Amino acid sequence: MTTRELMIQLLPGEYWWGGRAADGKHMPYGASLFSVDLAESNNANQASPLLISSKGRYVWSEEPFSFRFDRQSLSVSGTEGEPIVGEGHETLRGAYLHVSRTFFPPVPSLPEELLFTAPQYNLWIELLYEPTQEKALQYARSVLAQGMPPGVIMIDDNWHEPYGTWTFHSGRFPDPKRMVDELHAMGFQVMLWVCPFVSADSQTFRKLEPEGILLKDRDGNTAIRKWWNGYSAVLDGTNPAAVQWMHGQLDALQSEYGIDGFKLDAGDFDFYEPDDRSFVPTTRNGHCEAWARVGLKYPLNEYRACWKLAGQPLVQRLKDKRHEWGGDGLGALIPDGLAQGLLGYAYTCPDMIGGGEYSSFMAERLDPELFVRSAQCSALFPMMQFSAAPWRILDEEHLRYCVEAAKLHRRFGAEILELAKHAAVTGEPILRHMAYEFPDEGMETVKDQFMLGSTLLVAPVVVKGARARKVAFPAGTWVGDDGSVVAGPASVAIEVPLSRLPYYRKQ
Structure with a gap:
């Protein structure tokens, strides 16, 4: 296997962005040492084979590459594809618009408009792995009782039977159609969490394995992968029959219960191996891309892990942040959000307000000031997403500031939506x-x-x-x-x- 390498001398005063959105706090590159292998990890967020310069230069490849910055040069190497180096576009914007038009032209359609014009409410932090029909309804009622605008409500992990069996758990959700009808009547649209995993001890697994739509390891056996909820088989997203099967499950939820859309989680590089056997041979990055394409059918969607697919009508949320000021906390929201935009992901959402890393909320003490500043920071992002209920964890004053942030987002909703429509035509962040x-x-x-x-x-x-x-x-x-x-x-x-x-x- 031949490794292709190139060396680029940095220009005086030149700065670079790109690679992985979750490295935003390290950007711009060029002033210090930094290196990444885009074939190894997406750092739990969006990634793209793109580097872009304040001096109008760029590096692009259709395949993943590794790169290294020192104080004088940029080195790029890869075993697949041929990196393209472009220059002469004068500015950061000039280079971005060129690569957008050339390599990931925008699709002239949008994700669901409500995602831009109203806050989102994800039930993850409040309910964790124990969501129920009544708890979901109570959260929605509390939103309205606090004077916050209705928007999209997301029922997260474990609303379902075993992973891959995308039917409501009958004990936790005895009448899901009634629940969805009530949420719609309150002004909410409803999303459900799903993933590409299939529990290996489920009836669904026993049905799907003979059909050949599960990923196989290098020996040709069904791959069983460790992820944050245990060990599971994985759908082969390169197989049209697997995609058709998944769409069938999601379509049934829409037609039977009125579900509006889906949060399609996981898909990270970590859950695939370079030598896996799939319907279409591909890289770990390619498997991530294939899972992201599943959501293109549904205007109401959300992803956290993605490879390429900039310019597509997919909502891209920042990775889970900790309930802290620095590190991977509040201080990372803006630089990571800026990185998303410069990678071509226009339809961006910050992480859940106060942080989406649930272990942070197991502590006895939460910082109300941090929660307020997180809500404010999110309010004029393209989207904002609550999860931990501010009315539960905050006093009256801090709660009021969070409600004001939610209302501010709604006031700017029409303007944000116009910018989203502009992005769908021009590709601009x-x-x-x-x-x-x-x-x-x-x-x-x-x-x-x-x-x-x-x-x-x-x-x-x-x-x-x-x-x-x-x-x-x-x-x-x-x-x-x-x-x-x-x-x-x-x-x-x-x-x-x-x-x-x-x-x-x-x-």
């Missing part, structure tokens, strides 16, 4: 890096603020205890949420009481 919009103003290393479209600058607070922060304003006149007017370019210290999410409109 909805949530944009400052350097994407303002290439000549030294914004490359700014990663605690972002642009929503081309005119709204959003500067959330992501530091514990902060009641003031600096905002980098590009050239122009900026009118703030508080009525203040700033003439840019300027770096301005502003006041940020706990009640405030700062944002500024360019005039």
Whole structure:
């Protein structure tokens, strides 16, 4: 197997982004050492064989590659495909628009519009592995009782019989049709969690194994893989019969119960091996891509793991974050969200407000300030998603600020939806890096603020205890949420009481 290598000398003042969305906090690349093998791991989130430069250069390959940055050069190597190097596009935006048009042109259709115009409510943190019909209804009633707008409600893991048997558990959901009807009457759309795994001791497994639609290991035996819920067989997403079977299960849930859409979890590289035997021979990355394609049939969808498929009408959520300020907590939301956009994933959702890593919520003490700042940070992302119930864990003051964040998202919903429609035509991100919009103003290393479209600058607070922060304003006149007017370019210290999410409109 031949390894193809190339070496690129970095230009003065050049910065790069790309590879994996969950490495956003390490971006931009170019100022320090950093290396990744895109064939090994997607870091539990979206990935793409793309690197893109502030100087209008890019690297693309149809197959995964490894890359390494030092302070003077970028090295790229891969055993499959031929990396393409492009230049001459002048800016980050110029390079992005070229690769978008050339390698992942946008599909002119959207995910479900309600995902952009109202908050989402995922039952994971509240119910974990014990969701029930009554608990789901009570959560929805509580949303409305707090004055929060209805939106999409997601019933997460274990609503079903054994994995792969996508029928409601009769004990936990005695009358799912009535539940869905009630949720619809309250103004919610309903999503169910699913995955590509099939419990090996289930009747479904005994039915599917002889049909040859389960993944096989290198010896030709049905592959049994360890994942976060134990050991299971895996659907072979490269097999049209497996996709048809899965679609049949999901279609039945829609026709019988009125389910609106699906959260299609897992698909991570880790659950596949390079030498697995599949209907169409492929890489671990290819299996991830195949699972992501299953969701294209359903406008109401959500993914966390994805390979390529930028420009497609798939919702891409950031990986589960911890209930903490730094590390993989709140501080990672903006840089990871910016990375998603620059990889071509326009329809992005931050992680669940307060964090989606459930072990963080097993602690006795939760940080109400962190929860509020997380809600504010999410409010002007393309989407926002609650899970832990703010009315359960917060006092009246902190709860009020979270309700205000939910209402703010709804107020901006029409504008966000227009940006989503724009993305479906142009491929442009909805949530944009400052350097994407303002290439000549030294914004490359700014990663605690972002642009929503081309005119709204959003500067959330992501530091514990902060009641003031600096905002980098590009050239122009900026009118703030508080009525203040700033003439840019300027770096301005502003006041940020706990009640405030700062944002500024360019005039």
